[in-house]
Amino acid sequence: MFKFLCFCTAGFLLLSSAVLRGQASDGYTPISLNDLSAFDAPPQGWKLTPEIMMNPTNGTVMSTDKKGGGILVGTTGQTIKTKAAMQDLRLRFDFMLSPGAQAAVVLPGNQRIVLADGPLTAAPGASTSGYTGQFPIMNATKAPGLWQTIEIAYDASTTQPNMARVNSITLNGSRVQQGSYLPLSKTLTGKESIAFTVNKGTVAFRNIGYQELANRKPLTIENLTYKLYSDQWDTENPTKLDREGPAAALTQEIAAGMKEFQLVFAGNMVVSEAGLYTFEVAESGPNTVLTVDGKVVMKLSGTTSQDKHTAQTQLSEGKHDFSLFYARFPWRAPALGVSVYKSGVRPYDLTALSSLPVPPPKPYIGVDPENGTEMLRSFIQYQDEKAKRTHALSVGNPAGWHYTMDLNRGALLQAWRGPFADVTEMWYERGEPQLLETAGLTVLVSGKSSYAPLNDLSAAWPDSANLKYLGYRLNANGVPTLRYAFGNATLADQFTADAQGLTRKISIEGSGPSGMYALLGAGDAITMVEKGLYRIDDRYYVRVDKNARVTQRSSAGKQELLLPLGGTTTYSLFW
Incomplete structure (x- = not known):
């Protein structure tokens, strides 16, 4: 039971409605909750409602009399499975727990991720949200009656025999699992459904969306050239051209041996699939600018940590002019890495692997x-x-x-x-x-x-x-x-x-x-x-x-x- 500073049981109830995310904005394919047609033979214990009410102090749960969907509500009983089947995926949804509730999302290969009430539990355990058979890094569960968001990146098929990999689980903005391998509880022969099950209490779900992940590369680079300048790192408009020419790869190593330089790449991005593309840049330097079709997609200033920075842009099928500017701090080793992905596609590198050397370990303080x-x-x-x-x-x-x-x-x-x-x-x-x-x-x-x-x-x-x-x-x-x-x-x-x-x-x-x-x-x-x-x-x-x-x-x-x-x-x- 969730305890508060001032305990009270009578009174009004909290009303929450379905707030829907659009597919176009983030690349997730939504599982429709307008009706139950997206689920395979849905059990009677599951229903849809446009609004849900939960009182976190006494556990009362009520749904509105209004007709409609948008929120999937389950109580203790049978499992509900999606018709959509997949193997490697990203999955995101919102959920709300009644006091004391416990549920699980079941991924392909029968890997279960726990969703459980218990925000006051200091040490994560087997009944903490995000438990997969391995304890989560921290307890990031919210109090009952609040909508929570979980994002899961999962590979059911890996290079390790009979193993699945949880790439990451992010709960309410906090990373609770990272890069853990789990034994498959059954042999995976193909794509499988996603399932939801409630073990205790009442649990509501909304905004369920997924991405199937593939290894294809719908964006490639061609006609790549470079210009290398020897101006000081903080020169706004470099003029001291050291050399230029065609480039075999995107890499800061073109300037090997120079302690101070500014490097400009230009070329074409060839896009075979239209869509929203996400670029990730990790670097160490005073300035890095990525431009596509004359539009600045990302601009970084004065970073040294090699942390990843992301930006998105919508690209049509065909060729797109791009440029990439990078400058080096003379007192730090150069580092530049650019990767890209879109809905249904794993991130892959556009730069050479050696362009982004492994940084020296930075301690957590x-x-x-x-x-x-x-x-x-x-x-x-x-x-x-x-x-x-x-x-x-x-x-x-x-x-x-x-x-x-x-x-x-x-x-x-x-x-x-x-x-x-x-x-x-x-x-x-x-x-x-x-x-x-x-x-x-x-x-x-x-x-x-x-x-x-x-x-x-x-x-x-x-x-x-x-x-x-x-x-x-x-x-x-x-x-x-x-x-x-x-x-x-x-x-x-x-x-x-x-x-x-x-x-x-x-x-x-x-x-x-x-x-x-x-x-x-x-x-x-x-x-x-x-x-x-x-x-x-x-x-x-x-x-x-x-x-x-x-x-x-x-x-x-x-x-x-x-x-x-x-x-x-x-x-x-x-x-």
Whole structure:
């Protein structure tokens, strides 16, 4: 049973509808849930509904009386199988669990991937979502009643006899399995269906899509030429042409022996299958630019990690002019790798294998609050903002619930559950980015100031409030309380954590501005699950006192949840 800080059983129910992804945008072939015709002899225990309701506190599950489909709902009983059959595949779908529910998706070769409630289980085990016969790397399961997304890359046929390979499983944005070989429980003679089975409780599915994977190469390169310049690495328009000519392969090794160079390739991409192509680039250098038909597909600046970067472009059948620009840092070894794939096609290299040498191993540097609260100052790259948040404080708690505050704005940026912080980009070598990466299941919050005065409830919530950061104080357990000045008033903001989630306490002393509010959540949809319990999109829950004067409103195309401040105000978050 999932436990919360404040347990309640009566009240309203959460309503979620089918939100459908389009096939064209991501290359997945959808399994239609408009009716059950996509399934082979569907058992009676499975049904379709346009909406589903689950109360995470008492386990009540209800579907709407409205007719239609979009959501597949299963209860304990028989297995449902798709008519579509395949071997090697990518599979993606959303699922929602009732409290205590457990299900599995069965892949070709009878490999089972567990889907199970249990977000409060610290150590992953055999009943943790993502279990395949091998424990997942981490527990990335969300709370019951929230839609979750799983992406699976799987090879039923491998070069290893009687073995299947789970290339990756990504759950709610966190990688939980990577490159694991599993023994086939039965001989695979051809393509097989995908199956879903529910072992306990109720489980809902939506947006089921798949890609069959093949080894063909629908995009090739011809008429390749190069120009090699000896200008300094940061020259914007190189002019010192060292040499040029036809190129046998895409490789930075053309400049072998040069410590500093800029290299430009040009040629044709020959496309035999129209579609959306994804390019992956891994490199070390100051600038890399990929252009197709005069359009910049990808532009990278100042990367040294050889991490993969992706970009997509739609290509028609036929020839397409392309260019690839690459420059080398004189103090680092050159590295350039480009690969491509599309729906139904495995990634394959366009560059020579030797153009992207194996980098020296980079250690993982992590911080975990095993013996007490940990606090880290860092930069934070928040969503798609161009500038980093430079005054961020991340706080880790031994209970496994953590958060980041923008101290300048008094803004809660993100919160997460599980391992605390990946500080490799801060502490390894020069640590130039100074970026802290969350190491657990992360939810993004609004990024706006958490408290502000409003003249009336129709006033827009400001990105930043007129506040002054005064510093923080630590209690006996090392838990910080942030302090801000609002006029003549002092505001104190403290998060505490236990096994069930984060609790936030905001206190105001003195005579400050009138009409002070706290922003508890903002999103596309805020739903009252029961009195005092709200769901913010499918990201997290907010719990307040049942008698609190909460305001739910629409503003600037979003929904917001506000709570008036005065004296001491408390609310909780969990996911």
